[in-house]
Amino acid sequence: MLIIFLVILPALYIGRKAFLLINAYHTENMLCKNIIILSAENELLRKRIDYYRAGTLLEAKARDDLGMVKRNESIYLLKK
Numbered sequence: 001m002l003i004i005f006l007v008i009l010p011a012l013y014i015g016r017k018a019f020l021l022i023n024a025y026h027t028e029n030m031l032c033k034n035i036i037i038l039s040a041e042n043e044l045l046r047k048r049i050d051y052y053r054a055g056t057l058l059e060a061k062a063r064d065d066l067g068m069v070k071r072n073e074s075i076y077l078l079k080k
Helices: 002-054 056-066
Strands: none
Touching: 002 056
């Protein structure tokens, strides 16, 4: 009986620690992938902010979506 405790308990302890180590390794890999994805998304959002601050994207959206024009600009409507 004592031999069973001396053999099984350390094996269970080592197995549990190994499982926790493997689980931590997989969690770290998953978090690293998420960091890479979020960094790329963050960079894209920063570029969009720069475009909006520059006004070029804002002007293009106003022209395309709202049909706005500049002063003294001629508009030609073509029938299809």
